[in-house]
Amino acid sequence: MTKPAAESPATASYYVGDAFYQDLVDAFAHLEADLPEIADRDLRDRVALLLNREARLLEQERYDAWLDLFVPECAYWVPATRPPGDPRREITVAFHDRRQLEDRIFRIRTGYAWSQSPASRTVRQVTNIALFALPAKADPGDDRLLARSVFQITEFRDGDLRRLDGHAGHLLVDGPVGLRIQAKQVNLIDCDQSLRNPSIVF
Template identity: 50%
Template sequence: MQTVHDPAISSYYVNDELYRNLVENFSDWQREELAIAAPEVRDRFRLLLEREARLLDELRFDEWLAMYSPECIYWVPGTPEGGDPRREIAVSFDDRRRMEDRIYRLRTGYAWSQAPKSRTVRMISNVEVFATSESAFRMVRSNFLISEFRVDGTRFLSGWCGHRFVERAGRWEIQVRQVNLIDCDRNLRNPSIVL
């Protein structure tokens, strides 16, 4: 019998190879000679990032997750400028199964820290697109500002995101999203929203 891998059931792809690739892909990728200046390319990825932000603000989590490849990672490092998730603490390090768990809790009300639900507005700016050694992949950097309203007031979360996109069947999917908060090494007061 052949083993069927389903990323919604098990974390089969989170292994040493994934960690090695993650560290390699998120190291030294923001070099000027790799930047893609073509406006139509930058616009394509800017629109994807703006759509992702809108879906999160509107709590349309299933549509948000559909933007991701089946084998994906959502990573919020706990150290400035990221690093190595094998050796450093992370605010969040979720594979697809954990992302689906998080969405289930948010949708069903089992995320107690989101009762009542936060209201958010995300702003995305300074979108830059970078080539990789493989034409089916692009790295994208953007800055963000999230305004989150809760019953106890409003707070702001800011930083920059690194997205690794993969092209499949003529569609760009998010393979990795690294959220780099500028205050990641401070008390974040339980960031219970998807950043």
């Protein structure tokens, strides 16, 4: 979809349509497939640095810097089903485009977001990083990468300590400014259970 001249992804969801959704569904479906891993050590190290930096920025509540890791036309998806399906047809814990992510960050900063009053303290572990090339499609120029990792988030909030576990998928593009995230899918192992307050799951 062509970007309207007067719009930006921070203020309008112009790029989110059926083709965008279908692309995400197709790409992340490969997380469950037995694709051959990319063996390029330098590339794998670059991906690991990106994912570790993302975790660190979230721990430090540096949300603007975290969002800078994403391309402008991005998505963040937390499925509520196992296996993940289609966010057009199924309930999600969260599905945000850039406009919604910026709105969420703004609300947290106001100090009046009930889900983060008091604010959470978190530490995050990212392990078992694997990197794949998307299978060839009709577009031979699609050279995006798919990373799969296992995460553990430990949260302390309002006297309560809890842990969230699962695996994440990152759809990555490599450009002039380096690796950036086009979309992130967060697959909680208990996504279909009561999650209480899932506001810290970025």
